[in-house]
Structures are given as C-alpha cells and as structure tokens.
Amino acid sequence: MDLAISRWIVQTFGESKVFAEIAKIFSFIGSKWIIIGLLILLLFFKRTRKLGIYSIIAVAIAFAINDFILKIIIARDRPFIADPSLSQIANLVGYKLDDGYSMPSGHSVVSMAFAIMCIIHSRKIGIPAVIVAVLVGISRICLCVHYLTDVLAGFAFGAAVAVAVHFSLNAIIKAWKKRQWKKKGGVTENPQQ
Numbered sequence: 001m002d003l004a005i006s007r008w009i010v011q012t013f014g015e016s017k018v019f020a021e022i023a024k025i026f027s028f029i030g031s032k033w034i035i036i037g038l039l040i041l042l043l044f045f046k047r048t049r050k051l052g053i054y055s056i057i058a059v060a061i062a063f064a065i066n067d068f069i070l071k072i073i074i075a076r077d078r079p080f081i082a083d084p085s086l087s088q089i090a091n092l093v094g095y096k097l098d099d100g101y102s103m104p105s106g107h108s109v110v111s112m113a114f115a116i117m118c119i120i121h122s123r124k125i126g127i128p129a130v131i132v133a134v135l136v137g138i139s140r141i142c143l144c145v146h147y148l149t150d151v152l153a154g155f156a157f158g159a160a161v162a163v164a165v166h167f168s169l170n171a172i173i174k175a176w177k178k179r180q181w182k183k184k185g186g187v188t189e190n191p192q193q
Helices: 002-013 017-029 032-043 046-073 084-092 106-121 123-142 148-183
Strands: none
Touching (some): 002 084, 002 148, 017 084, 017 123, 032 046, 032 106, 046 106, 046 148, 106 123, 123 148
16 A cells, blocks of 8 residues: 555656655654744743643654664565665655565654644644644655555554653652652642642
8 A cells, every 4th residue: 555655646747846845845844853843942932831841751752762763673665765766756855765664654754743742732723733733644654655554554653652642741840849748848839739
C-alpha cells in the first residue's frame, strides 16, 4: 500500500514544480528548527509561557526517542529510495533522499506533539495546529521521503508523548504544591489552587 500511494503521487504530480514546492513549504514548517523557534517565541508571552514550557519538554522527549531509540529498533528497507522514478518530486525541490531505514517521521512526531499540547491548553490555537501538523505529514508522503505508515506512526507517537508529558507534569506540580502546603502547616493556602 505504501509504495502504491507513492507511485500514484509521482504519476499524478511528478511533473508539477508547484505541487513539489507546496509540499516542500509544509515540510519546512514541520522541521525541528521551525518548531523550536515557535516554542521559544511562546516563552516570551505570559499567556503562552506554560504551553511553551510543556511543549518544549514534550517535543524534546519525542524527538530524542524517535531519532535515537526508535531509529535503532525499527529498521525496514525503503525500496522506493532505490526507484529513480519515485525520486522525481523530491528532485524537483532539490531533496536528497537518504538510504537505509524507515521509521516514524520526525517531522510528524514533533509537529503532532506540539499540536496536541496546543489543543490540550487551548482549542483556539490547537485546532489550526493539528491541521498544520496533518499537512506536514502529508507533505512528507508527497515528497516520497516517508511511507504513509511512517507518518501515521509519527502522529501516534507524537500525540502519545504530548499527552503523557502533560499529565506527568501536572501530577508533579500538584504533588510539589501539596508538599509545600504541608511544610507550611497546611493552613495558609489550599494545595488544590
């Protein structure tokens, strides 16, 4: 199925420089450096500081596990790399495809981890963030850089890490506040606040 989708994309859009450039733009938006830039920007505003801190932790953990652990565990051939016809769209935008393995898409992992953290903290920015993350994943398929299954795995992994980080940090903060409240004698302030 993965190869069939890649072949259909190339046969349908393989001559379109416009299609390739649009895919490249969305792929660029999902790169780790753009996400890091957005996260740093969030830290400068009081209203988004908590989201920024939570997102930095989620994205860092997701990226590290994906690139340094899953890369070793998951190792399957990507036969479309060896097929010159499937490099056509990537060549239009000057992409160099690396040989070797297939793994959850890093772009999909970090963009979805950030998007899910956004939707947990604010639906207003979360829904557009999820839409952009999905478009980032689609762009990776359209450039024949990743399989559909790599992108779906990236989405699932990024979302799972974001949810786990959110609940873990909230539990740690709640436990710390309760401890501080007990240290003060348990009378001056409510630990739930």
